[in-house]
Amino acid sequence: MNVAADNILTVRGLCKNFGALAVTQQVDLDLARGARIGLIGPNGAGKTTLVNLLTGMLSSDAGTIVIDGHHIEKAKPETRVRHGLVRTHQINTLLMETSVRDNVAIAVAERQNYAWRMLRYGPQWRACLDEAQHYLEEMRIGHAGDRRVSELPYGEQRLLEIAIGLSLKPRILLLDEPGAGIPSTEAHIIHEALESLPPDIAILLIEHDMDLVFKFAREIVVLVLGRVLTRDVPANISSNAEVRSVYLGRSVV
Amino acid sequence: MTNQQQATTQQQILAPAAMSRPFSPAMLWHLLPWVIALIFFFVGDGYHSLGTNILVMILFALSLDLALGYAGIITLGHAAFFGAGAYAAGIFAIHFNADPVLGLLAATAIAGLLGLLTGMLILHTRGETLLMLTLAIAAIFYEIANHARWLTGGDDGLSGIRVTPVFGLFRFDLWGKTAFLYALSVLFIWFIIAALVVRSPFGRSLDGIRQNTKRMRAIGTPVWWRLVAMYSLSAAMAGSAGALTAQSTRLVGLSTLELLTSGIVAVMLVLGGERRLYGAFIGAAIYVVVQDFAGSISPFIWMFVIGFLLIIIVLFFEGGLMGIIDSVVAKLKGKADASGQTGKRT
Ligand SMILES: Nc1ncnc2c1ncn2[C@@H]1O[C@H](COP(=O)(O)OP(=O)(O)OP(=O)(O)O)[C@@H](O)[C@H]1O
Ligand SMILES: [Mg+2]
Numbered sequence: 363m364n365v366a367a368d369n370i371l372t373v374r375g376l377c378k379n380f381g382a383l384a385v386t387q388q389v390d391l392d393l394a395r396g397a398r399i400g401l402i403g404p405n406g407a408g409k410t411t412l413v414n415l416l417t418g419m420l421s422s423d424a425g426t427i428v429i430d431g432h433h434i435e436k437a438k439p440e441t442r443v444r445h446g447l448v449r450t451h452q453i454n455t456l457l458m459e460t461s462v463r464d465n466v467a468i469a470v471a472e473r474q475n476y477a478w479r480m481l482r483y484g485p486q487w488r489a490c491l492d493e494a495q496h497y498l499e500e501m502r503i504g505h506a507g508d509r510r511v512s513e514l515p516y517g518e519q520r521l522l523e524i525a526i527g528l529s530l531k532p533r534i535l536l537l538d539e540p541g542a543g544i545p546s547t548e549a550h551i552i553h554e555a556l557e558s559l560p561p562d563i564a565i566l567l568i569e570h571d572m573d574l575v576f577k578f579a580r581e582i583v584v585l586v587l588g589r590v591l592t593r594d595v596p597a598n599i600s601s602n603a604e605v606r607s608v609y610l611g612r613s614v615v
Numbered sequence: 616m617t618n619q620q621q622a623t624t625q626q627q628i629l630a631p632a633a634m635s636r637p638f639s640p641a642m643l644w645h646l647l648p649w650v651i652a653l654i655f656f657f658v659g660d661g662y663h664s665l666g667t668n669i670l671v672m673i674l675f676a677l678s679l680d681l682a683l684g685y686a687g688i689i690t691l692g693h694a695a696f697f698g699a700g701a702y703a704a705g706i707f708a709i710h711f712n713a714d715p716v717l718g719l720l721a722a723t724a725i726a727g728l729l730g731l732l733t734g735m736l737i738l739h740t741r742g743e744t745l746l747m748l749t750l751a752i753a754a755i756f757y758e759i760a761n762h763a764r765w766l767t768g769g770d771d772g773l774s775g776i777r778v779t780p781v782f783g784l785f786r787f788d789l790w791g792k793t794a795f796l797y798a799l800s801v802l803f804i805w806f807i808i809a810a811l812v813v814r815s816p817f818g819r820s821l822d823g824i825r826q827n828t829k830r831m832r833a834i835g836t837p838v839w840w841r842l843v844a845m846y847s848l849s850a851a852m853a854g855s856a857g858a859l860t861a862q863s864t865r866l867v868g869l870s871t872l873e874l875l876t877s878g879i880v881a882v883m884l885v886l887g888g889e890r891r892l893y894g895a896f897i898g899a900a901i902y903v904v905v906q907d908f909a910g911s912i913s914p915f916i917w918m919f920v921i922g923f924l925l926i927i928i929v930l931f932f933e934g935g936l937m938g939i940i941d942s943v944v945a946k947l948k949g950k951a952d953a954s955g956q957t958g959k960r961t
Binding site: 417419438439440443444448449451455456457458459460464467468469471472473476477478479480481483486487490526530 | 808811812815816817818819820822823826827829830832833834835836837841844848
């Protein structure tokens, strides 16, 4: 494995058990600045669990997670976000009763340290709203800012997940199946959104839509039963016999 | 696929924005409760202490709205802070200083501090566990007040509270007129604070925590601290309400700490409508008035009336009485600009 000098995220020996079930086993992972890594693996391979471990939603049993020289494996989720480690969710995790723009603005306020402001906040909150609108437009849902999230079509809710992630100015963005639940006829909106992500952010894309992964990723990590099976460029992954056998019968590309 | 398009009220999103708009005639409605209160002050002879009681309960219900309504902190123990504020104000007046404003500030600070400490203890939990813990803490407060006779008077209550004139100028009169204006001023200040807080980035983050804690963790919100801060603010406000009751009635009894008191204030809030600020106003006013008038006919009638109202509200009108008003207003507006999705009940 080529450990580049400008590694931004270094994971070593990450382990997690749910009772007897070892969902994450000795996972090593390196992300360089601006990386575009695809993470694939069958259902239940432990992809979402890995994201939960990296972001601190779950605590790991063993292993180290280092961002820019800082050990964060024991840090609280909010500390990790402040180190620039941000995720999106496989299942929409949005404030359904709140407006689309406010969903993003609340995240911006958190990043800008305005979220403790109680009495004097007019200009700051307006700045958050303006910035939020900018991220909505980047994800092409700028027209929906005033609507309640619950009124938003499902596909646009997926884009809102990404817009919130971006508004936190991540250095590492973990995208957990951004296309999940989107009909294949609409998959292109996610394609386009992914293409437009800032090039300097290191991105780990989890996705079952192989078209999406193979177009987007410059390298692919295959996770099987909580273990990294292999990591390689897309061309080699699709011809890898082991990978093919994991996706038994299903052709990878 | 799951195409979630529910008919929901746009008005709920737009309402906060309406407050920050420069000026519109509709904003005059916000004067209504205060105008009513002032008219009452001039014409309500003989009912000023009832009026003060309403103001106190509005303030208490408003404090619960911050914790339960906006932040989603499930509590059935808010009387702990109301009672703590009442006893603190009473004890402060008896042993330290009879100045009402100083007493109010002291009681508010003590209740806020107690909210901070107990909040730190229990706000790691949520749901039923949290509910049980709030009950337990209120029970502990009650037992402490019950046993510390030397300080609180135990079940005889705390009496002999003196109150000097407000700012050395306005003497508390026999008819409770000064007390009414004093309580109204305190309520007004807290209302402004509450209205600012719920629209602030802080308040919005708590509304976010209520809706989806996972989302807030993912954007880096220190959820526990945020909840503790709101709980403490809410406790301070409840403490102010308790202090007002102590200073206006010159009496503090164990009933201020009772489970029933926590229950009553929750009923007021649900009746009036959570997360609407004015819900606390309507709920508390109706509750106290119905209790007073129906109660004077027969003690069972008011319970029946309140119980009946509550069931109707909970079953058919989710946003409480204020929710009904909001949806009527939205319907009228919707007719005006023909863009109206005004279905209630999300
Ligand atoms: N909180 C939990 N407690 C117990 N088992 C869990 C928990 N979360 C996940 N699992 C199990 O861990 C395994 C990995 O789950 P995970 O959600 O990480 O898979 P995944 O790779 O994201 O799958 P998918 O592609 O379906 O999203 C599964 O067998 C799942 O049932
Ligand atoms: Mg998953």
